[in-house]
Amino acid sequence: MRRVWRRGDEVFAEVALPEEVADAADAFGLHPALLDAALHAMSIASAEEGSGTPVPFAWSGVSLHAVGARALRVRIAPDGRGGVTVDLFDEAGLPVASVESLVLREVSPEQLAVREDADSLFGVEWVSAVGGGSVEADSWAVLGAGGGLLAEGGRVFADVDALVASADELPGVVVLECGPVEGGSVPDVVRGQLAG
The missing domain is CATH 3.10.129.110 (Polyketide synthase dehydratase)
Structure with a gap:
Protein backbone atom coordinates (compact mmCIF):
# COMPACT_ATOMS: atom_id res chain seq x y z
CA MET A 1 0.00 0.00 0.00
CA GLU A 110 -10.15 -11.11 21.17
CA GLN A 111 -11.69 -13.17 18.36
CA LEU A 112 -8.40 -13.18 16.47
CA ALA A 113 -6.28 -14.09 19.47
CA VAL A 114 -4.77 -17.58 19.46
CA ARG A 115 -5.71 -19.60 22.50
CA GLU A 116 -2.74 -21.56 23.75
CA ASP A 117 -4.96 -24.22 25.28
CA ALA A 118 -7.05 -24.77 22.13
CA ASP A 119 -6.48 -27.83 19.98
CA SER A 120 -6.15 -27.06 16.31
CA LEU A 121 -8.78 -28.50 13.99
CA PHE A 122 -6.18 -28.88 11.27
CA GLY A 123 -2.98 -30.85 11.07
CA VAL A 124 -0.54 -32.31 8.58
CA GLU A 125 -0.61 -36.06 8.21
CA TRP A 126 1.24 -38.01 5.53
CA VAL A 127 -0.38 -41.20 4.34
CA SER A 128 1.63 -43.56 2.17
CA ALA A 129 -0.12 -44.28 -1.12
CA VAL A 130 2.43 -46.80 -2.41
CA GLY A 131 4.64 -49.55 -1.10
CA GLY A 132 3.80 -50.50 2.47
CA GLY A 133 0.75 -48.21 2.64
CA SER A 134 -2.90 -49.15 2.65
CA VAL A 135 -3.33 -48.98 -1.15
CA GLU A 136 -3.03 -52.27 -3.06
CA ALA A 137 -0.29 -52.21 -5.71
CA ASP A 138 -2.67 -52.97 -8.59
CA SER A 139 -5.04 -50.17 -7.59
CA TRP A 140 -2.69 -47.30 -8.47
CA ALA A 141 -0.95 -46.03 -11.58
CA VAL A 142 1.89 -43.69 -12.49
CA LEU A 143 1.69 -41.06 -15.22
CA GLY A 144 5.07 -40.30 -16.76
CA ALA A 145 8.40 -42.09 -16.81
CA GLY A 146 7.83 -44.17 -13.69
CA GLY A 147 11.32 -43.92 -12.24
CA GLY A 148 11.72 -45.34 -8.76
CA LEU A 149 7.99 -45.91 -8.33
CA LEU A 150 8.13 -48.87 -10.75
CA ALA A 151 9.83 -50.94 -8.09
CA GLU A 152 6.78 -50.57 -5.88
CA GLY A 153 4.45 -52.30 -8.38
CA GLY A 154 2.45 -49.46 -9.93
CA ARG A 155 1.41 -49.51 -13.58
CA VAL A 156 2.96 -46.78 -15.78
CA PHE A 157 1.10 -44.80 -18.46
CA ALA A 158 2.40 -42.02 -20.70
CA ASP A 159 -0.56 -39.72 -19.94
CA VAL A 160 -4.18 -39.66 -18.80
CA ASP A 161 -5.49 -40.62 -22.26
CA ALA A 162 -3.33 -43.75 -22.28
CA LEU A 163 -4.51 -44.67 -18.80
CA VAL A 164 -8.20 -44.29 -19.70
CA ALA A 165 -7.79 -46.18 -23.01
CA SER A 166 -6.01 -49.17 -21.52
CA ALA A 167 -7.62 -49.62 -18.13
CA ASP A 168 -10.67 -51.83 -17.66
CA GLU A 169 -11.12 -50.21 -14.28
CA LEU A 170 -9.58 -46.90 -13.28
CA PRO A 171 -7.20 -47.09 -10.31
CA GLY A 172 -8.05 -45.51 -6.98
CA VAL A 173 -4.77 -43.54 -6.92
CA VAL A 174 -2.95 -41.89 -9.83
CA VAL A 175 0.56 -40.53 -9.24
CA LEU A 176 1.93 -37.82 -11.53
CA GLU A 177 5.70 -37.89 -11.46
CA CYS A 178 7.21 -34.44 -11.78
CA GLY A 179 10.64 -34.01 -13.26
CA PRO A 180 13.75 -33.10 -11.30
CA VAL A 181 13.83 -29.66 -9.67
CA GLU A 182 16.29 -27.70 -11.78
CA GLY A 183 16.23 -23.92 -11.68
CA GLY A 184 13.02 -23.70 -9.68
CA SER A 185 11.31 -24.71 -6.48
CA VAL A 186 9.29 -27.90 -6.07
CA PRO A 187 5.95 -25.98 -6.16
CA ASP A 188 7.04 -24.25 -9.40
CA VAL A 189 7.91 -27.58 -11.03
CA VAL A 190 4.59 -29.14 -9.93
CA ARG A 191 2.60 -26.16 -11.25
CA GLY A 192 4.46 -26.38 -14.55
CA GLN A 193 3.72 -30.10 -14.88
CA LEU A 194 0.03 -29.65 -14.04
CA ALA A 195 -0.40 -26.68 -16.38
CA GLY A 196 1.44 -28.42 -19.23
Missing part, protein backbone atom coordinates in the same frame (compact mmCIF):
# COMPACT_ATOMS: atom_id res chain seq x y z
CA ARG A 2 1.42 3.36 -1.03
CA ARG A 3 -1.15 5.80 0.31
CA VAL A 4 -4.55 5.83 2.02
CA TRP A 5 -6.77 8.79 2.92
CA ARG A 6 -10.36 9.68 3.69
CA ARG A 7 -12.90 12.21 2.46
CA GLY A 8 -15.96 12.03 4.66
CA ASP A 9 -17.30 8.46 4.43
CA GLU A 10 -15.16 7.62 1.40
CA VAL A 11 -11.78 5.89 1.67
CA PHE A 12 -9.19 6.22 -1.09
CA ALA A 13 -5.95 4.30 -1.53
CA GLU A 14 -3.13 3.64 -3.95
CA VAL A 15 -1.71 0.13 -3.96
CA ALA A 16 0.86 -1.67 -6.10
CA LEU A 17 2.40 -5.11 -6.43
CA PRO A 18 6.02 -5.46 -5.28
CA GLU A 19 8.48 -5.59 -8.18
CA GLU A 20 9.32 -9.26 -7.54
CA VAL A 21 5.72 -10.37 -8.25
CA ALA A 22 4.56 -7.65 -10.68
CA ASP A 23 5.29 -9.85 -13.71
CA ALA A 24 2.82 -12.44 -12.37
CA ALA A 25 -0.08 -9.95 -12.72
CA ASP A 26 -0.87 -11.20 -16.23
CA ALA A 27 -1.55 -14.70 -14.88
CA PHE A 28 -4.64 -13.44 -12.97
CA GLY A 29 -7.76 -11.51 -13.80
CA LEU A 30 -6.87 -9.44 -10.73
CA HIS A 31 -3.82 -10.46 -8.72
CA PRO A 32 -5.06 -11.64 -5.28
CA ALA A 33 -2.31 -9.75 -3.45
CA LEU A 34 -3.35 -6.53 -5.19
CA LEU A 35 -7.02 -7.03 -4.26
CA ASP A 36 -6.00 -7.86 -0.68
CA ALA A 37 -3.94 -4.67 -0.45
CA ALA A 38 -6.86 -2.64 -1.81
CA LEU A 39 -9.19 -4.04 0.85
CA HIS A 40 -6.68 -3.26 3.60
CA ALA A 41 -7.68 0.37 3.18
CA MET A 42 -10.90 -0.47 5.05
CA SER A 43 -8.92 -1.85 7.99
CA ILE A 44 -6.72 1.22 8.18
CA ALA A 45 -9.73 3.52 8.16
CA SER A 46 -11.49 1.56 10.90
CA ALA A 47 -8.30 1.40 13.00
CA GLU A 48 -8.31 5.20 13.04
CA GLU A 49 -11.81 5.02 14.53
CA GLY A 50 -10.71 2.50 17.17
CA SER A 51 -13.27 -0.14 16.15
CA GLY A 52 -12.75 -3.81 15.32
CA THR A 53 -11.21 -5.08 12.10
CA PRO A 54 -13.73 -5.33 9.23
CA VAL A 55 -13.47 -8.51 7.17
CA PRO A 56 -15.30 -9.30 3.90
CA PHE A 57 -18.48 -11.31 4.52
CA ALA A 58 -20.76 -11.15 1.45
CA TRP A 59 -20.03 -9.93 -2.08
CA SER A 60 -22.53 -8.96 -4.80
CA GLY A 61 -22.30 -7.31 -8.20
CA VAL A 62 -18.62 -8.11 -8.77
CA SER A 63 -17.33 -7.13 -12.23
CA LEU A 64 -13.87 -7.40 -13.77
CA HIS A 65 -13.29 -4.76 -16.46
CA ALA A 66 -9.59 -5.28 -17.25
CA VAL A 67 -6.84 -7.80 -16.47
CA GLY A 68 -3.15 -7.63 -15.63
CA ALA A 69 -3.17 -4.56 -13.37
CA ARG A 70 0.05 -4.04 -11.41
CA ALA A 71 -1.15 -1.00 -9.44
CA LEU A 72 -4.57 0.30 -8.43
CA ARG A 73 -6.34 3.42 -7.31
CA VAL A 74 -9.07 2.44 -4.88
CA ARG A 75 -12.34 4.09 -3.83
CA ILE A 76 -14.43 2.54 -1.06
CA ALA A 77 -17.73 4.19 -0.11
CA PRO A 78 -20.91 3.25 1.79
CA ASP A 79 -23.51 1.58 -0.44
CA GLY A 80 -26.47 2.85 1.60
CA ARG A 81 -27.48 -0.69 2.63
CA GLY A 82 -24.96 -1.42 5.36
CA GLY A 83 -22.13 -2.42 3.05
CA VAL A 84 -19.63 -0.63 0.83
CA THR A 85 -18.99 -0.22 -2.87
CA VAL A 86 -15.47 -0.85 -4.11
CA ASP A 87 -14.16 0.72 -7.32
CA LEU A 88 -10.70 -0.16 -8.61
CA PHE A 89 -8.93 1.80 -11.34
CA ASP A 90 -5.53 1.50 -13.00
CA GLU A 91 -2.95 4.28 -12.87
CA ALA A 92 -4.45 5.87 -16.00
CA GLY A 93 -7.86 6.06 -14.29
CA LEU A 94 -9.46 3.28 -16.36
CA PRO A 95 -11.77 0.82 -14.54
CA VAL A 96 -10.24 -2.50 -13.50
CA ALA A 97 -12.94 -3.96 -11.24
CA SER A 98 -16.00 -2.95 -9.24
CA VAL A 99 -18.09 -4.37 -6.42
CA GLU A 100 -21.66 -3.11 -6.07
CA SER A 101 -21.91 -4.26 -2.48
CA LEU A 102 -19.47 -5.77 -0.03
CA VAL A 103 -20.93 -6.51 3.39
CA LEU A 104 -18.37 -6.47 6.18
CA ARG A 105 -18.34 -8.04 9.62
CA GLU A 106 -16.17 -6.69 12.40
CA VAL A 107 -13.78 -9.02 14.18
CA SER A 108 -12.47 -8.01 17.58
CA PRO A 109 -8.86 -8.53 18.67
Whole structure:
Protein backbone atom coordinates (compact mmCIF):
# COMPACT_ATOMS: atom_id res chain seq x y z
CA MET A 1 0.00 0.00 0.00
CA ARG A 2 1.42 3.36 -1.03
CA ARG A 3 -1.15 5.80 0.31
CA VAL A 4 -4.55 5.83 2.02
CA TRP A 5 -6.77 8.79 2.92
CA ARG A 6 -10.36 9.68 3.69
CA ARG A 7 -12.90 12.21 2.46
CA GLY A 8 -15.96 12.03 4.66
CA ASP A 9 -17.30 8.46 4.43
CA GLU A 10 -15.16 7.62 1.40
CA VAL A 11 -11.78 5.89 1.67
CA PHE A 12 -9.19 6.22 -1.09
CA ALA A 13 -5.95 4.30 -1.53
CA GLU A 14 -3.13 3.64 -3.95
CA VAL A 15 -1.71 0.13 -3.96
CA ALA A 16 0.86 -1.67 -6.10
CA LEU A 17 2.40 -5.11 -6.43
CA PRO A 18 6.02 -5.46 -5.28
CA GLU A 19 8.48 -5.59 -8.18
CA GLU A 20 9.32 -9.26 -7.54
CA VAL A 21 5.72 -10.37 -8.25
CA ALA A 22 4.56 -7.65 -10.68
CA ASP A 23 5.29 -9.85 -13.71
CA ALA A 24 2.82 -12.44 -12.37
CA ALA A 25 -0.08 -9.95 -12.72
CA ASP A 26 -0.87 -11.20 -16.23
CA ALA A 27 -1.55 -14.70 -14.88
CA PHE A 28 -4.64 -13.44 -12.97
CA GLY A 29 -7.76 -11.51 -13.80
CA LEU A 30 -6.87 -9.44 -10.73
CA HIS A 31 -3.82 -10.46 -8.72
CA PRO A 32 -5.06 -11.64 -5.28
CA ALA A 33 -2.31 -9.75 -3.45
CA LEU A 34 -3.35 -6.53 -5.19
CA LEU A 35 -7.02 -7.03 -4.26
CA ASP A 36 -6.00 -7.86 -0.68
CA ALA A 37 -3.94 -4.67 -0.45
CA ALA A 38 -6.86 -2.64 -1.81
CA LEU A 39 -9.19 -4.04 0.85
CA HIS A 40 -6.68 -3.26 3.60
CA ALA A 41 -7.68 0.37 3.18
CA MET A 42 -10.90 -0.47 5.05
CA SER A 43 -8.92 -1.85 7.99
CA ILE A 44 -6.72 1.22 8.18
CA ALA A 45 -9.73 3.52 8.16
CA SER A 46 -11.49 1.56 10.90
CA ALA A 47 -8.30 1.40 13.00
CA GLU A 48 -8.31 5.20 13.04
CA GLU A 49 -11.81 5.02 14.53
CA GLY A 50 -10.71 2.50 17.17
CA SER A 51 -13.27 -0.14 16.15
CA GLY A 52 -12.75 -3.81 15.32
CA THR A 53 -11.21 -5.08 12.10
CA PRO A 54 -13.73 -5.33 9.23
CA VAL A 55 -13.47 -8.51 7.17
CA PRO A 56 -15.30 -9.30 3.90
CA PHE A 57 -18.48 -11.31 4.52
CA ALA A 58 -20.76 -11.15 1.45
CA TRP A 59 -20.03 -9.93 -2.08
CA SER A 60 -22.53 -8.96 -4.80
CA GLY A 61 -22.30 -7.31 -8.20
CA VAL A 62 -18.62 -8.11 -8.77
CA SER A 63 -17.33 -7.13 -12.23
CA LEU A 64 -13.87 -7.40 -13.77
CA HIS A 65 -13.29 -4.76 -16.46
CA ALA A 66 -9.59 -5.28 -17.25
CA VAL A 67 -6.84 -7.80 -16.47
CA GLY A 68 -3.15 -7.63 -15.63
CA ALA A 69 -3.17 -4.56 -13.37
CA ARG A 70 0.05 -4.04 -11.41
CA ALA A 71 -1.15 -1.00 -9.44
CA LEU A 72 -4.57 0.30 -8.43
CA ARG A 73 -6.34 3.42 -7.31
CA VAL A 74 -9.07 2.44 -4.88
CA ARG A 75 -12.34 4.09 -3.83
CA ILE A 76 -14.43 2.54 -1.06
CA ALA A 77 -17.73 4.19 -0.11
CA PRO A 78 -20.91 3.25 1.79
CA ASP A 79 -23.51 1.58 -0.44
CA GLY A 80 -26.47 2.85 1.60
CA ARG A 81 -27.48 -0.69 2.63
CA GLY A 82 -24.96 -1.42 5.36
CA GLY A 83 -22.13 -2.42 3.05
CA VAL A 84 -19.63 -0.63 0.83
CA THR A 85 -18.99 -0.22 -2.87
CA VAL A 86 -15.47 -0.85 -4.11
CA ASP A 87 -14.16 0.72 -7.32
CA LEU A 88 -10.70 -0.16 -8.61
CA PHE A 89 -8.93 1.80 -11.34
CA ASP A 90 -5.53 1.50 -13.00
CA GLU A 91 -2.95 4.28 -12.87
CA ALA A 92 -4.45 5.87 -16.00
CA GLY A 93 -7.86 6.06 -14.29
CA LEU A 94 -9.46 3.28 -16.36
CA PRO A 95 -11.77 0.82 -14.54
CA VAL A 96 -10.24 -2.50 -13.50
CA ALA A 97 -12.94 -3.96 -11.24
CA SER A 98 -16.00 -2.95 -9.24
CA VAL A 99 -18.09 -4.37 -6.42
CA GLU A 100 -21.66 -3.11 -6.07
CA SER A 101 -21.91 -4.26 -2.48
CA LEU A 102 -19.47 -5.77 -0.03
CA VAL A 103 -20.93 -6.51 3.39
CA LEU A 104 -18.37 -6.47 6.18
CA ARG A 105 -18.34 -8.04 9.62
CA GLU A 106 -16.17 -6.69 12.40
CA VAL A 107 -13.78 -9.02 14.18
CA SER A 108 -12.47 -8.01 17.58
CA PRO A 109 -8.86 -8.53 18.67
CA GLU A 110 -10.15 -11.11 21.17
CA GLN A 111 -11.69 -13.17 18.36
CA LEU A 112 -8.40 -13.18 16.47
CA ALA A 113 -6.28 -14.09 19.47
CA VAL A 114 -4.77 -17.58 19.46
CA ARG A 115 -5.71 -19.60 22.50
CA GLU A 116 -2.74 -21.56 23.75
CA ASP A 117 -4.96 -24.22 25.28
CA ALA A 118 -7.05 -24.77 22.13
CA ASP A 119 -6.48 -27.83 19.98
CA SER A 120 -6.15 -27.06 16.31
CA LEU A 121 -8.78 -28.50 13.99
CA PHE A 122 -6.18 -28.88 11.27
CA GLY A 123 -2.98 -30.85 11.07
CA VAL A 124 -0.54 -32.31 8.58
CA GLU A 125 -0.61 -36.06 8.21
CA TRP A 126 1.24 -38.01 5.53
CA VAL A 127 -0.38 -41.20 4.34
CA SER A 128 1.63 -43.56 2.17
CA ALA A 129 -0.12 -44.28 -1.12
CA VAL A 130 2.43 -46.80 -2.41
CA GLY A 131 4.64 -49.55 -1.10
CA GLY A 132 3.80 -50.50 2.47
CA GLY A 133 0.75 -48.21 2.64
CA SER A 134 -2.90 -49.15 2.65
CA VAL A 135 -3.33 -48.98 -1.15
CA GLU A 136 -3.03 -52.27 -3.06
CA ALA A 137 -0.29 -52.21 -5.71
CA ASP A 138 -2.67 -52.97 -8.59
CA SER A 139 -5.04 -50.17 -7.59
CA TRP A 140 -2.69 -47.30 -8.47
CA ALA A 141 -0.95 -46.03 -11.58
CA VAL A 142 1.89 -43.69 -12.49
CA LEU A 143 1.69 -41.06 -15.22
CA GLY A 144 5.07 -40.30 -16.76
CA ALA A 145 8.40 -42.09 -16.81
CA GLY A 146 7.83 -44.17 -13.69
CA GLY A 147 11.32 -43.92 -12.24
CA GLY A 148 11.72 -45.34 -8.76
CA LEU A 149 7.99 -45.91 -8.33
CA LEU A 150 8.13 -48.87 -10.75
CA ALA A 151 9.83 -50.94 -8.09
CA GLU A 152 6.78 -50.57 -5.88
CA GLY A 153 4.45 -52.30 -8.38
CA GLY A 154 2.45 -49.46 -9.93
CA ARG A 155 1.41 -49.51 -13.58
CA VAL A 156 2.96 -46.78 -15.78
CA PHE A 157 1.10 -44.80 -18.46
CA ALA A 158 2.40 -42.02 -20.70
CA ASP A 159 -0.56 -39.72 -19.94
CA VAL A 160 -4.18 -39.66 -18.80
CA ASP A 161 -5.49 -40.62 -22.26
CA ALA A 162 -3.33 -43.75 -22.28
CA LEU A 163 -4.51 -44.67 -18.80
CA VAL A 164 -8.20 -44.29 -19.70
CA ALA A 165 -7.79 -46.18 -23.01
CA SER A 166 -6.01 -49.17 -21.52
CA ALA A 167 -7.62 -49.62 -18.13
CA ASP A 168 -10.67 -51.83 -17.66
CA GLU A 169 -11.12 -50.21 -14.28
CA LEU A 170 -9.58 -46.90 -13.28
CA PRO A 171 -7.20 -47.09 -10.31
CA GLY A 172 -8.05 -45.51 -6.98
CA VAL A 173 -4.77 -43.54 -6.92
CA VAL A 174 -2.95 -41.89 -9.83
CA VAL A 175 0.56 -40.53 -9.24
CA LEU A 176 1.93 -37.82 -11.53
CA GLU A 177 5.70 -37.89 -11.46
CA CYS A 178 7.21 -34.44 -11.78
CA GLY A 179 10.64 -34.01 -13.26
CA PRO A 180 13.75 -33.10 -11.30
CA VAL A 181 13.83 -29.66 -9.67
CA GLU A 182 16.29 -27.70 -11.78
CA GLY A 183 16.23 -23.92 -11.68
CA GLY A 184 13.02 -23.70 -9.68
CA SER A 185 11.31 -24.71 -6.48
CA VAL A 186 9.29 -27.90 -6.07
CA PRO A 187 5.95 -25.98 -6.16
CA ASP A 188 7.04 -24.25 -9.40
CA VAL A 189 7.91 -27.58 -11.03
CA VAL A 190 4.59 -29.14 -9.93
CA ARG A 191 2.60 -26.16 -11.25
CA GLY A 192 4.46 -26.38 -14.55
CA GLN A 193 3.72 -30.10 -14.88
CA LEU A 194 0.03 -29.65 -14.04
CA ALA A 195 -0.40 -26.68 -16.38
CA GLY A 196 1.44 -28.42 -19.23
